[in-house]
Amino acid sequence: MSGWLWNYSVGWIWPKPEFLSVFADQDVERGKNVKLICDANTGNVTATWAKDGCQLRVKGKHISTARNSTFSLEIKNVEQKDVGKYSLTLTNITGSVSHSANITLALKEWRNIPKEPNEMIKSLKNLKICTDEVTELRLLLHGPVGAGKSSIINTIKSIFENRPFVNAPAATGSSTSYTLNYKKYSVGRFAIYDVKGLERTSGGVNPDDIINALKGHIKNGYKFGDDPINTDDEFYNISPGLNDKIHCLISVIPASNPSGRGPDGKEAFIDEDMVKKLKNIRENASKLEIPQVVFMTKVDKACPTTKEDLSKIYTSKKIKEKMEVCSNLLNVPMNCIFPVQNYHEENKLDPVLNSLMLDALNQVVHWANDYLKSVYESQKHVE
Secondary structure, three states: OOOOEEEOOOEEEOOOOOEEEOOOOEEEOOOOOEEEEEEEOOOOOEEEEEEOOEEOOOOOOEEEEEEOOEEEEEEOOOOHHHOEEEEEEEEEOOEEEEEEEEEEEOOOOOOOOOOOHHHHHHHHHOOOOOOOOOOOEEEEEEOEOOOOHHHHHHHHHHHHHOOOOOOOOOOOOOOOOOOOEOEEEEEOOEEEEEOOOEOOOOOEOOHHHHHHHHOOOEOOOOEOOOOOOOOOOOOEOOOOOOOOOOOEEEEEEEOOOOOOEOOOOOEOOOOHHHHHHHHHHHHHHHHOOOOEEEEEEOHHHHOHHHHHOHHHHHHOHHHHHHHHHHHHHHOOOHHHEEEOOOOOOOOOOOHHHHHHHHHHHHHHHHHHHHHHHHHHHHHHHHO
16 A cells, blocks of 8 residues: 555545645756656656646647656657746645746857866966056956855865865855955955945945945944944045055955845836945945956855856856846946855865856956956046
8 A cells, every 4th residue: 555645534644735845937948858857746746747737638749757656757859849837736625735946948048158267277377467556456346145155266266276265254044144344355466355245234244334345444443333334444445546446346246136026027127225325335346446346156056057067157048147136236238147056065176167257356356357447548648
Protein backbone atom coordinates (compact mmCIF):
# COMPACT_ATOMS: atom_id res chain seq x y z
CA MET A 1 0.00 0.00 0.00
CA SER A 2 2.95 2.32 -0.65
CA GLY A 3 1.89 5.91 -1.36
CA TRP A 4 -1.47 5.51 0.44
CA LEU A 5 -2.62 7.01 3.76
CA TRP A 6 -4.90 5.43 6.36
CA ASN A 7 -8.06 7.30 7.35
CA TYR A 8 -10.17 5.73 10.12
CA SER A 9 -13.42 6.94 8.51
CA VAL A 10 -12.90 5.67 4.98
CA GLY A 11 -9.85 3.37 5.18
CA TRP A 12 -6.89 3.63 2.80
CA ILE A 13 -6.80 6.82 0.69
CA TRP A 14 -4.37 8.57 -1.58
CA PRO A 15 -2.43 11.48 -0.07
CA LYS A 16 -3.25 15.01 -1.19
CA PRO A 17 -0.75 15.89 -3.93
CA GLU A 18 2.15 18.22 -3.07
CA PHE A 19 5.23 19.26 -5.03
CA LEU A 20 8.60 18.23 -3.64
CA SER A 21 10.55 20.04 -6.38
CA VAL A 22 9.40 22.32 -9.19
CA PHE A 23 10.56 23.65 -12.56
CA ALA A 24 11.68 27.27 -12.96
CA ASP A 25 11.43 30.01 -15.58
CA GLN A 26 13.76 29.39 -18.51
CA ASP A 27 15.24 31.38 -21.40
CA VAL A 28 15.56 28.96 -24.31
CA GLU A 29 17.51 29.34 -27.55
CA ARG A 30 15.35 29.27 -30.65
CA GLY A 31 15.23 25.76 -32.17
CA LYS A 32 16.37 24.01 -28.98
CA ASN A 33 14.39 21.57 -26.85
CA VAL A 34 13.52 22.29 -23.22
CA LYS A 35 12.30 19.97 -20.48
CA LEU A 36 10.24 20.95 -17.42
CA ILE A 37 10.60 18.47 -14.55
CA CYS A 38 9.11 18.25 -11.07
CA ASP A 39 8.67 15.71 -8.30
CA ALA A 40 5.56 15.11 -6.20
CA ASN A 41 4.81 13.25 -2.99
CA THR A 42 2.67 10.71 -4.85
CA GLY A 43 2.23 9.23 -8.30
CA ASN A 44 -1.46 8.51 -7.72
CA VAL A 45 -2.64 11.60 -9.58
CA THR A 46 -3.87 12.80 -12.93
CA ALA A 47 -1.31 15.18 -14.44
CA THR A 48 -2.54 17.97 -16.71
CA TRP A 49 -0.15 20.27 -18.57
CA ALA A 50 -1.35 23.64 -19.89
CA LYS A 51 0.06 26.70 -21.64
CA ASP A 52 -1.45 30.09 -20.83
CA GLY A 53 -4.46 28.33 -19.32
CA CYS A 54 -5.15 26.03 -22.30
CA GLN A 55 -4.52 22.29 -22.06
CA LEU A 56 -1.66 21.09 -24.27
CA ARG A 57 -2.68 18.75 -27.08
CA VAL A 58 -0.07 19.26 -29.85
CA LYS A 59 1.25 15.81 -30.77
CA GLY A 60 4.94 15.61 -31.53
CA LYS A 61 5.50 19.10 -30.15
CA HIS A 62 4.97 18.27 -26.48
CA ILE A 63 6.03 15.03 -24.83
CA SER A 64 4.75 14.51 -21.30
CA THR A 65 5.92 11.65 -19.11
CA ALA A 66 5.09 10.38 -15.63
CA ARG A 67 7.44 7.94 -13.95
CA ASN A 68 6.41 7.06 -10.42
CA SER A 69 6.08 10.52 -8.84
CA THR A 70 8.29 12.41 -11.33
CA PHE A 71 6.51 14.40 -14.03
CA SER A 72 8.08 16.06 -17.07
CA LEU A 73 7.15 17.95 -20.20
CA GLU A 74 9.53 18.27 -23.14
CA ILE A 75 8.90 21.04 -25.67
CA LYS A 76 10.51 20.33 -29.03
CA ASN A 77 12.12 22.92 -31.32
CA VAL A 78 11.16 25.99 -29.28
CA GLU A 79 10.02 29.00 -31.32
CA GLN A 80 8.12 32.24 -30.70
CA LYS A 81 4.70 30.57 -30.52
CA ASP A 82 5.96 28.38 -27.65
CA VAL A 83 6.65 31.39 -25.41
CA GLY A 84 4.26 31.57 -22.47
CA LYS A 85 3.33 30.35 -19.01
CA TYR A 86 3.36 26.55 -18.61
CA SER A 87 1.56 24.93 -15.72
CA LEU A 88 1.19 21.45 -14.31
CA THR A 89 -1.84 20.47 -12.24
CA LEU A 90 -1.82 17.25 -10.22
CA THR A 91 -5.25 15.98 -9.15
CA ASN A 92 -6.69 13.05 -7.21
CA ILE A 93 -9.75 12.48 -5.01
CA THR A 94 -8.14 14.28 -2.07
CA GLY A 95 -7.34 17.54 -3.87
CA SER A 96 -5.10 19.22 -6.42
CA VAL A 97 -1.98 21.35 -6.69
CA SER A 98 -0.59 23.50 -9.51
CA HIS A 99 2.72 25.09 -10.43
CA SER A 100 3.62 27.44 -13.27
CA ALA A 101 6.75 28.85 -14.90
CA ASN A 102 7.50 30.99 -17.93
CA ILE A 103 9.31 29.94 -21.09
CA THR A 104 10.90 32.82 -23.01
CA LEU A 105 13.12 32.92 -26.06
CA ALA A 106 16.72 33.80 -25.29
CA LEU A 107 17.81 36.95 -27.07
CA LYS A 108 20.67 37.17 -29.50
CA GLU A 109 23.72 38.14 -27.44
CA TRP A 110 23.34 41.91 -27.09
CA ARG A 111 26.57 42.61 -25.20
CA ASN A 112 29.81 40.64 -25.14
CA ILE A 113 31.61 39.31 -22.09
CA PRO A 114 35.35 39.99 -22.47
CA LYS A 115 37.32 36.75 -22.69
CA GLU A 116 40.62 37.91 -21.15
CA PRO A 117 40.15 38.78 -17.45
CA ASN A 118 43.91 38.68 -16.83
CA GLU A 119 44.47 41.35 -19.49
CA MET A 120 41.87 43.58 -17.84
CA ILE A 121 43.51 43.09 -14.42
CA LYS A 122 46.88 44.02 -15.92
CA SER A 123 45.39 47.11 -17.57
CA LEU A 124 43.75 48.25 -14.33
CA LYS A 125 46.92 47.68 -12.32
CA ASN A 126 48.93 49.72 -14.84
CA LEU A 127 46.36 52.51 -15.04
CA LYS A 128 47.92 55.96 -15.48
CA ILE A 129 45.96 58.76 -13.83
CA CYS A 130 45.81 61.86 -16.01
CA THR A 131 47.19 64.24 -13.35
CA ASP A 132 49.84 63.94 -10.63
CA GLU A 133 47.56 65.98 -8.37
CA VAL A 134 45.48 62.85 -7.81
CA THR A 135 47.10 59.76 -6.28
CA GLU A 136 44.17 57.38 -6.84
CA LEU A 137 40.79 57.41 -8.56
CA ARG A 138 38.00 57.59 -5.98
CA LEU A 139 34.83 55.57 -6.60
CA LEU A 140 31.79 55.77 -4.31
CA LEU A 141 29.32 52.90 -3.90
CA HIS A 142 25.80 53.67 -2.68
CA GLY A 143 22.40 52.01 -2.84
CA PRO A 144 19.68 50.27 -0.82
CA VAL A 145 20.53 48.18 2.23
CA GLY A 146 21.37 44.62 1.19
CA ALA A 147 21.97 45.50 -2.46
CA GLY A 148 25.51 44.12 -2.31
CA LYS A 149 27.77 47.19 -1.98
CA SER A 150 30.20 45.59 0.45
CA SER A 151 30.07 42.31 -1.47
CA ILE A 152 31.19 44.19 -4.60
CA ILE A 153 34.28 45.35 -2.71
CA ASN A 154 34.98 41.80 -1.53
CA THR A 155 34.51 40.51 -5.09
CA ILE A 156 36.87 43.10 -6.60
CA LYS A 157 39.48 42.43 -3.90
CA SER A 158 39.10 38.68 -4.53
CA ILE A 159 39.76 39.17 -8.24
CA PHE A 160 42.87 41.27 -7.67
CA GLU A 161 44.18 39.01 -4.88
CA ASN A 162 43.37 35.91 -6.98
CA ARG A 163 41.72 34.26 -3.98
CA PRO A 164 38.44 34.55 -2.06
CA PHE A 165 38.70 37.73 0.02
CA VAL A 166 36.39 38.93 2.80
CA ASN A 167 37.23 42.24 4.40
CA ALA A 168 34.20 44.49 3.93
CA PRO A 169 31.39 43.23 6.23
CA ALA A 170 28.35 42.41 4.09
CA ALA A 171 24.73 42.51 5.26
CA THR A 172 23.35 39.77 3.04
CA GLY A 173 19.55 39.66 3.27
CA SER A 174 19.46 42.19 6.11
CA SER A 175 17.02 45.10 6.33
CA THR A 176 19.55 47.29 8.16
CA SER A 177 22.99 48.35 7.01
CA TYR A 178 26.08 46.53 8.25
CA THR A 179 28.27 49.42 7.14
CA LEU A 180 28.32 52.17 9.76
CA ASN A 181 31.39 54.19 8.79
CA TYR A 182 32.67 55.88 5.66
CA LYS A 183 35.40 53.44 4.71
CA LYS A 184 38.04 53.37 2.01
CA TYR A 185 39.29 50.21 0.30
CA SER A 186 42.34 50.64 -1.93
CA VAL A 187 42.81 48.46 -5.01
CA GLY A 188 45.76 49.36 -7.21
CA ARG A 189 45.43 52.90 -8.56
CA PHE A 190 41.86 53.38 -7.39
CA ALA A 191 40.00 53.50 -4.08
CA ILE A 192 36.45 52.32 -3.44
CA TYR A 193 34.43 54.06 -0.73
CA ASP A 194 31.61 52.24 1.04
CA VAL A 195 28.75 54.02 2.81
CA LYS A 196 25.84 53.02 4.99
CA GLY A 197 22.92 51.71 2.93
CA LEU A 198 19.83 53.70 2.00
CA GLU A 199 16.59 52.63 3.67
CA ARG A 200 13.06 53.12 2.38
CA THR A 201 11.89 55.79 4.85
CA SER A 202 13.88 56.87 7.90
CA GLY A 203 17.11 55.17 8.95
CA GLY A 204 20.04 54.29 6.77
CA VAL A 205 22.49 56.84 5.45
CA ASN A 206 21.33 60.44 5.19
CA PRO A 207 21.40 61.30 1.44
CA ASP A 208 23.04 64.64 2.29
CA ASP A 209 26.05 62.73 3.62
CA ILE A 210 26.46 61.01 0.25
CA ILE A 211 26.34 64.41 -1.44
CA ASN A 212 28.93 65.72 1.05
CA ALA A 213 31.12 62.71 0.25
CA LEU A 214 30.84 63.42 -3.49
CA LYS A 215 32.15 66.94 -2.84
CA GLY A 216 35.06 65.58 -0.78
CA HIS A 217 33.84 66.98 2.54
CA ILE A 218 33.87 63.64 4.42
CA LYS A 219 37.07 62.01 5.62
CA ASN A 220 37.71 58.29 5.83
CA GLY A 221 36.40 56.79 9.10
CA TYR A 222 33.44 59.13 9.64
CA LYS A 223 30.58 57.40 11.49
CA PHE A 224 27.21 58.00 9.88
CA GLY A 225 24.37 59.35 12.02
CA ASP A 226 20.74 60.27 11.48
CA ASP A 227 21.73 63.85 10.61
CA PRO A 228 24.31 64.85 7.99
CA ILE A 229 27.85 65.74 9.06
CA ASN A 230 28.39 69.13 10.75
CA THR A 231 30.99 71.53 9.39
CA ASP A 232 32.72 71.55 12.80
CA ASP A 233 33.04 67.73 12.89
CA GLU A 234 36.63 66.46 13.01
CA PHE A 235 35.85 64.30 9.94
CA TYR A 236 34.63 67.29 7.90
CA ASN A 237 37.04 68.44 5.22
CA ILE A 238 36.33 72.15 4.84
CA SER A 239 38.44 72.73 1.72
CA PRO A 240 38.63 69.52 -0.34
CA GLY A 241 40.95 69.27 -3.30
CA LEU A 242 40.59 67.19 -6.44
CA ASN A 243 42.25 64.26 -4.64
CA ASP A 244 39.51 64.35 -1.95
CA LYS A 245 36.48 64.40 -4.23
CA ILE A 246 34.67 61.42 -5.71
CA HIS A 247 35.46 60.79 -9.37
CA CYS A 248 32.64 58.33 -10.19
CA LEU A 249 29.37 57.43 -8.45
CA ILE A 250 28.28 53.79 -8.59
CA SER A 251 24.63 53.07 -7.72
CA VAL A 252 24.25 49.46 -6.60
CA ILE A 253 20.77 48.11 -7.38
CA PRO A 254 19.59 44.50 -6.91
CA ALA A 255 18.10 42.87 -10.01
CA SER A 256 16.00 40.76 -7.67
CA ASN A 257 14.15 42.91 -5.17
CA PRO A 258 12.75 41.20 -2.04
CA SER A 259 10.16 43.93 -1.42
CA GLY A 260 7.50 42.04 -3.38
CA ARG A 261 4.96 43.77 -5.62
CA GLY A 262 3.98 47.37 -6.13
CA PRO A 263 0.47 48.90 -5.92
CA ASP A 264 -0.20 47.99 -9.56
CA GLY A 265 0.36 44.32 -8.74
CA LYS A 266 3.52 44.13 -10.83
CA GLU A 267 6.84 43.02 -9.41
CA ALA A 268 8.43 45.90 -7.51
CA PHE A 269 11.91 46.81 -8.66
CA ILE A 270 12.69 49.45 -6.05
CA ASP A 271 9.95 51.33 -4.25
CA GLU A 272 9.00 54.95 -4.88
CA ASP A 273 10.71 56.39 -1.78
CA MET A 274 13.98 54.68 -2.70
CA VAL A 275 13.75 55.92 -6.29
CA LYS A 276 13.35 59.51 -5.03
CA LYS A 277 16.44 59.21 -2.82
CA LEU A 278 18.52 57.66 -5.57
CA LYS A 279 17.43 60.26 -8.15
CA ASN A 280 18.16 63.12 -5.73
CA ILE A 281 21.71 61.84 -5.22
CA ARG A 282 22.19 61.32 -8.96
CA GLU A 283 20.91 64.84 -9.72
CA ASN A 284 23.45 66.31 -7.31
CA ALA A 285 26.20 64.22 -8.89
CA SER A 286 25.10 65.53 -12.30
CA LYS A 287 25.39 69.12 -11.07
CA LEU A 288 28.97 68.30 -10.09
CA GLU A 289 29.44 66.64 -13.51
CA ILE A 290 30.53 63.41 -11.79
CA PRO A 291 30.06 60.34 -14.03
CA GLN A 292 27.50 57.82 -12.79
CA VAL A 293 26.89 54.14 -13.44
CA VAL A 294 24.71 51.35 -12.07
CA PHE A 295 26.01 47.97 -10.94
CA MET A 296 23.02 45.61 -11.03
CA THR A 297 23.63 42.81 -8.53
CA LYS A 298 21.94 39.50 -7.64
CA VAL A 299 21.38 38.55 -11.27
CA ASP A 300 21.30 34.89 -10.25
CA LYS A 301 18.16 35.51 -8.17
CA ALA A 302 16.48 37.41 -11.00
CA CYS A 303 17.04 34.86 -13.77
CA PRO A 304 17.21 31.05 -13.38
CA THR A 305 19.04 30.69 -16.71
CA THR A 306 21.72 33.12 -15.58
CA LYS A 307 21.98 31.31 -12.25
CA GLU A 308 22.61 28.05 -14.08
CA ASP A 309 25.07 29.56 -16.58
CA LEU A 310 26.38 33.07 -15.94
CA SER A 311 27.91 33.20 -19.43
CA LYS A 312 24.36 33.48 -20.84
CA ILE A 313 23.63 36.73 -19.00
CA TYR A 314 23.67 38.81 -22.19
CA THR A 315 21.16 36.53 -23.91
CA SER A 316 18.70 36.73 -21.00
CA LYS A 317 15.48 38.57 -21.80
CA LYS A 318 14.72 38.87 -18.09
CA ILE A 319 18.05 40.57 -17.28
CA LYS A 320 17.65 42.98 -20.18
CA GLU A 321 14.12 43.82 -19.02
CA LYS A 322 15.43 44.51 -15.50
CA MET A 323 18.06 46.83 -16.96
CA GLU A 324 15.41 48.65 -19.02
CA VAL A 325 13.23 49.15 -15.93
CA CYS A 326 16.24 50.50 -14.03
CA SER A 327 17.12 52.79 -16.93
CA ASN A 328 13.60 54.23 -17.01
CA LEU A 329 13.29 54.62 -13.23
CA LEU A 330 16.63 56.32 -12.65
CA ASN A 331 17.17 57.94 -16.07
CA VAL A 332 20.40 56.00 -16.61
CA PRO A 333 21.51 55.11 -20.16
CA MET A 334 21.57 51.36 -20.81
CA ASN A 335 25.30 51.46 -21.60
CA CYS A 336 25.91 52.76 -18.06
CA ILE A 337 24.18 49.76 -16.43
CA PHE A 338 26.32 46.71 -15.70
CA PRO A 339 24.75 43.44 -14.49
CA VAL A 340 27.28 41.78 -12.19
CA GLN A 341 27.49 38.83 -9.84
CA ASN A 342 29.24 38.89 -6.47
CA TYR A 343 31.06 36.06 -4.75
CA HIS A 344 28.98 34.89 -1.80
CA GLU A 345 29.03 31.09 -1.54
CA GLU A 346 31.85 30.15 -3.91
CA ASN A 347 35.26 29.17 -2.55
CA LYS A 348 36.98 29.31 -5.94
CA LEU A 349 37.20 32.13 -8.46
CA ASP A 350 35.10 32.02 -11.61
CA PRO A 351 36.47 33.52 -14.87
CA VAL A 352 33.04 34.59 -16.19
CA LEU A 353 32.11 36.30 -12.91
CA ASN A 354 35.53 37.98 -12.90
CA SER A 355 35.14 39.17 -16.49
CA LEU A 356 31.73 40.75 -15.82
CA MET A 357 33.02 42.68 -12.82
CA LEU A 358 36.29 43.67 -14.49
CA ASP A 359 34.50 44.89 -17.61
CA ALA A 360 32.28 47.13 -15.45
CA LEU A 361 35.23 48.33 -13.39
CA ASN A 362 37.31 49.02 -16.49
CA GLN A 363 34.61 51.31 -17.87
CA VAL A 364 34.21 53.06 -14.51
CA VAL A 365 37.89 53.91 -14.01
CA HIS A 366 38.23 55.23 -17.55
CA TRP A 367 35.16 57.45 -17.14
CA ALA A 368 36.53 58.60 -13.77
CA ASN A 369 39.84 59.41 -15.45
CA ASP A 370 38.01 61.32 -18.21
CA TYR A 371 36.20 63.34 -15.52
CA LEU A 372 39.50 64.17 -13.81
CA LYS A 373 41.01 65.26 -17.09
CA SER A 374 38.04 67.54 -17.77
CA VAL A 375 38.19 69.13 -14.30
CA TYR A 376 41.96 69.49 -14.43
CA GLU A 377 41.83 71.16 -17.85
CA SER A 378 39.10 73.54 -16.62
CA GLN A 379 41.21 74.50 -13.60
CA LYS A 380 44.22 75.17 -15.84
CA HIS A 381 42.18 77.53 -18.02
CA VAL A 382 40.92 79.42 -14.94
CA GLU A 383 44.48 79.83 -13.68
